[in-house]
Amino acid sequence: MAVLHKEYIKFNKEIKLSTKKKDSLKTSRKELRKKIRKWFEENKPKEIQPKFTSQGSIEMNTCINPISTENDDGTKQYKYDLDDGVYFIEVKGEDNKRAIDTWHDWxxxxxxxxTGVPSKRKTTCVRVIFADGxxxxxxxxxxxxGTIELAHRSKSWTVSDPKEFYEWFNKKKNPQIERIVRYLKAWKNFRExxxxxxxxxxxxxxxxxAVNNYKSDDNDDKSFIExxxxxxxxxxxxKGFKCLLPTxxxxxDTFADYSETRKNGFLTTLNSLNNDLDRAKDESNFKTASEILINNQxxxxxxxxxxxxDSGKSNSLKKSLGSAIIPPKPYGN
Ligand SMILES: [Mg+2]
Structure with missing residues (x-):
């Protein structure tokens, strides 16, 4: 059995967002906030002004570096994904709530x-895309x-509390859980x-x-497999195909709207990960074991x-030799 803990730790270094990158993404977010504030100041009354709360993986330390892709013109794209909540807070005694589309339009x-790249209207947000991807x-x-509702364009107002979610995660997490989440995200990135x-x-x-099914172990490869x-x-x-919100x-159930195709696609891909992790575990050569994961996952x-x-602990070697063959003792009796 080739233990790949060392390789997983190296992999984590490769995919984990560096402080420098994090800072540059935060600067980008700050500039965008400035722009939004300015527009509202100039175009809307003072009781309709936005506040911002950062949310998502950047607040949970689980953001990863995406695999770069190329535009048609050959420029490299790095599809980092940030979330910044825009909040409108009701002024006492004044009902400022508008139609969902009005907020989205504004x-x-x-x-x-x-950014020079057209923004996108999504169901649950406005997406601002930058030239570098x-x-x-x-x-x-x-x-x-005290109640927070998300302006959801297909479901109407939906009670939601993103801050509660990352606080839940930050209470549960430890450095290994953070790494397990990053491995899973990197797997998703590669497979997609x-x-x-x-x-x-x-x-x-x-x-x-990952949090609900986390198994700890001294070795990351074992923890990830389990x-x-x-x-x-x-x-x-x-009836187990569910992902229940903890907050x-x-x-x-966030999987409730999944189509059969999406569900089956996920289960098949997850199963292939499961099988390859098993194959890598049973493999005695470190290179061969790592290649299984590199090529497919x-x-x-x-x-x-x-x-x-790693002959001493090799499962596959033992299996292939069979239990009847007992290696000779080096010094005899
Ligand atoms: Mg996002």
């Missing part, structure tokens, strides 16, 4: 021409008497790049699955192991 207008999602919230029709669960959903096995088992149980709106960001056999 925020969309406020970021117009900020990174984007900032702007979900819009309305807060009244390889097959553009595949739509795996969001990073948010993978985070919930966590994946548990997720796989849970989801494949009868407001509590116990809502993580891509070349996962480091190649040494071309060396």
């Amino acid at each position: 925020v969309f207008e406020s970021v117009d021409n900020h 990174h984007h900032i999602d702007l979900p819009i919230y309305y807060k009244k008497d 790049n390889k097959n553009t029709n595949l739509k795996l669960p969001s990073g948010f959903e993978l985070t919930i699955l 966590t994946i096995k548990k997720i796989n088992k849970e989801l494949n149980r009868d 407001t709106p509590k116990n809502q 993580f891509g070349t960001r996962f480091p190649k192991g040494e071309d060396k056999t």
Whole structure:
């Protein structure tokens, strides 16, 4: 059995967001906030002014470096994904709540021409895309008497509390859980790049699955295998295909709207990960074991192991030799 803990730790270094990159993304977010504030100051009355709260993986330390892709003109794209909540808070005694589309229109207008790349109207946010490929999602919230609702364009106002979610995660997490979430996100990134029709669960959903099924171990490879096995088992149980929100709106199933195609695509891909992790575990040569993961699951960001056999603990070797063959003792009796 080739233990790949060392390789996983190297992989983590490769995919983890560096402080420098984090700072540059935060600067980009700050500039965008400035632009939105300015637009509202100039165009809307003072009781309709936005506040901002950063949310998502950047607040949980689980943001990863995406695999670069290329534009038609050959420029490199790095699709970093940031989320910045735009909040409108009801002024006492004054009902400022507008139609959902009105809020979306205003925020969309406020970021117009900020980057030279057209922004996108999504169901749950306005997405601002930058020339280097990174984007900032702007979900819009309305807060009244302590209740926060998301302006959801297909479901209407939806009770939501993103801050509660990252606080939940930050209470549960330890450095290994953070790494497990990053490995899962890097896996999603590689698999979706390889097959553009595949739509795996969001990073948010993978985070919930990882936390709920986390198995700790001294070695990251063992922890990752055991966590994946548990997720796989849970989801494949009868009526087990669920991802329940741990925070407001509590116990809502985020997989409820998945199409059969999306569900099957995820289960098949997860199963392939599960099987390859098993194969890598049974492999006695470090290089061969790592190549299984490189080729099918993580891509070349996962480091190649040494071309060396861990013969002492080799499961596959023992299996292939069979128990009847007992190696001679080096010194006899
Ligand atoms: Mg996003």
